[in-house]
Amino acid sequence: xxxxxxxxxxxxxxxxxxxxxxxxxxxxxxxxxxxxxxxxxxxxxxxxxxxxxxxxxxxxxxxxxxxxxxxxxxxxxxxxxxxxxxxxxxxxxxxxxxxxxxxxxxxxxxxxxxxxxxxxxxxxxxxxxxxxxxxxxxxxxxxxxxxxxxxxxxxxxxxxxxxxxxxxxxxxxxxxxxxxxxxxxxxxxxxxxxxxxxxxxxxxx
Numbered sequence: 759x760x761x762x763x764x765x766x767x768x769x770x771x772x773x774x775x776x777x778x779x780x781x782x783x784x785x786x787x788x789x790x791x792x793x794x795x796x797x798x799x800x801x802x803x804x805x806x807x808x809x810x811x812x813x814x815x816x817x818x819x820x821x822x823x824x825x826x827x828x829x830x831x832x833x834x835x836x837x838x839x840x841x842x843x844x845x846x847x848x849x850x851x852x853x854x855x856x857x858x859x860x861x862x863x864x865x866x867x868x869x870x871x872x873x874x875x876x877x878x879x880x881x882x883x884x885x886x887x888x889x890x891x892x893x894x895x896x897x898x899x900x901x902x903x904x905x906x907x908x909x910x911x912x913x914x915x916x917x918x919x920x921x922x923x924x925x926x927x928x929x930x931x932x933x934x935x936x937x938x939x940x941x942x943x944x945x946x947x948x949x950x951x952x953x954x955x956x957x958x959x960x961x962x963x
Contacts, residue, residue: 811866813911816851817859819867829868836876837861838958840950842883848899852888854963855879855905855912861961862915872916878953879912882922882946886929889921894935909939922946 807821829835839861845852858879865875881889887898888905895903909919920943926933933942943949954960 809867810863812862812872813859813915816856816908816911817861817863819860819863821867829865829870831869831871831874833870834874834876835865835870836953836956836958838878838880838950838953838960840946840960840962841879841881841885842946843963844884845888848888848895849901849904851904851908852885854885855881855888855908857961857963858912858917859908859915862912862917875916876958877916878918878920878949878958880920880922880943880946880949880953881940882925886921886925886931889937889940890931890935891937894932903937906937909937913939920946920949922949 808818809821810816810818839858841852841854841858843852843854858877862875862877866872888895888903889909890898890903892902892906895901912919919940921936921940922945923942924945924947925931926936926942936942950960
């Protein structure tokens with residue numbers, strides 16, 4: 759008997775190939791993904807530690823739960839901040855004006871009550887030119903004064919702001935253009951000596 763040649767033939771099964779091992783490129787990609795995940799987690803944890811207990815938009819500080827030296831909330835803190843540094847980027851908030859906001863926030867973070875914190879900011883020298891209103895600031899630097907909201911926030915937090923009268927004269931600053939939150943002192947020298955004799959600790963920037 760002849761075999762039916764029209765009968766379908768069963769195909770030979772293809773041999774199964776083992777799963778290829780990760781290539782060097784794949785391994786590098788996995789390492790990069792892992793590194794990015796670690797950085798994102800780290801950034802999230804760091805962001806959670808940033809606080810602004812009093813001045814909300816300036817002077818951000820970090821919580822340090824493991825700190826062993828902290829402010830004493832029983833003390834009366836009196837601080838005079840001297841600022842005479844220039845700002846090479848006038849389109850941004852002056853770094854050391856914002857430091858004054860950080861002084862307030864740090865002491866508040868440390869538990870010092872508002873009624874026991876007394877801060878004075880005295881500006882002179884190159885820093886004096888950044889104390890003016892928007893019109894005068896635009897005329898000199900071509901942009902609005904980014905420090906003005908900070909001055910308002912500092913004043914609302916109880917900080918006293920002074921500009922050196924001698925710097926006003928020497929730098930040809932029109933007194934009418936000085937930001938309304940800032941008062942003129944006879945000089946930075948006399949303001950600083952007076953407040954230090956009143957028991958204020960000096961911070962100089």
